[in-house]
Amino acid sequence: QVQLVQSGAEVKKPGASVKVSCKASGYTFTSYGISWVRQAPGQGLEWMGWISAYNGNTNYAQKLQGRVTMTTDTSTSTAYMELRSLRSDDTAVYYCARDGSERFLKDWFDPWGQGTLVTVSS
Amino acid sequence: EIVLTQSPATLSLSPGERATLSCRASQSVSSYLAWYQQKPGQAPRLLIYDASNRATGIPARFSGSGSGTDFTLTISSLEPEDFAVYYCQQRSNWPGTFGQGTKLEIK
Numbered sequence: 010q011v012q013l014v015q016s017g018a019e020v021k022k023p024g025a026s027v028k029v030s031c032k033a034s035g036y037t038f039t040s041y042g043i044s045w046v047r048q049a050p051g052q053g054l055e056w057m058g059w060i061s062a063y064n065g066n067t068n069y070a071q072k073l074q075g076r077v078t079m080t081t082d083t084s085t086s087t088a089y090m091e092l093r094s095l096r097s098d099d100t101a102v103y104y105c106a107r108d109g110s111e112r113f114l115k116d117w118f119d120p121w122g123q124g125t126l127v128t129v130s131s
Numbered sequence: 132e133i134v135l136t137q138s139p140a141t142l143s144l145s146p147g148e149r150a151t152l153s154c155r156a157s158q159s160v161s162s163y164l165a166w167y168q169q170k171p172g173q174a175p176r177l178l179i180y181d182a183s184n185r186a187t188g189i190p191a192r193f194s195g196s197g198s199g200t201d202f203t204l205t206i207s208s209l210e211p212e213d214f215a216v217y218y219c220q221q222r223s224n225w226p227g228t229f230g231q232g233t234k235l236e237i238k
Binding site for chain 2 (some may be wrong): 120
């Protein structure tokens with residue numbers, strides 16, 4: 010079955026970086042993209058950005074520009090999200106979700122990874 | 132940016148009752164709207180896409196309707212496992228936006 014499995018929980022200090030992985034299985038990885046969505050404790054869903062596993066194109070949320078980098082490794086069907094200069098308000102559960110292979114495709118997020126809790130605390 | 136407003140924020144109902152959740156867009160999104168269900172400690176799950184199409188494996192008691200700016204998610208007869216938070220998402224204007232969610236709780 011189509012599945013996304015994410016890396017485990019992380020605890021980081023303010024100013025550090027975190028890199029979360031998302032391993033895909035059950036489908037042709039390069040035929041789709043991956044979006045990353047985060048959810049602060051008790052809050053709603055915030056889209057962070059998207060990467061095409063087809064051609065590596067990316068698009069990031071404006072508020073995260075300069076701090077986030079999304080990459081893929083097609084040899085292992087794995088997507089990565091790195092967030093730098095962490096602050097306390099970056100504490101959240103980070104999700105990957107399968108998305109369209111190109112920008113502007115009106116695909117839906119299905120399925121989602123199980124989520125990775127990133128805690129930023131001194 | 133298209134803003135999605137979900138109502139009510141919290142809906143208290145009993146198993147067996149009918150649930151009606153609303154999502155209103157600040158401008159037309161045509162039929163480019165989806166609904167997701169999120170249970171505590173779990174990732175969101177796609178329920179409805181393109182406003183009215185059930186995703187794979189979603190029970191028939193879930194239905195979506197609407198187009199333009201007003202959308203509804205209906206659960207015809209609530210099962211205990213349906214109590215969760217529901218989010219709408221639009222993709223008319225890429226990359227899309229989410230509503231703030233409706234919490235469906237047991238009365």
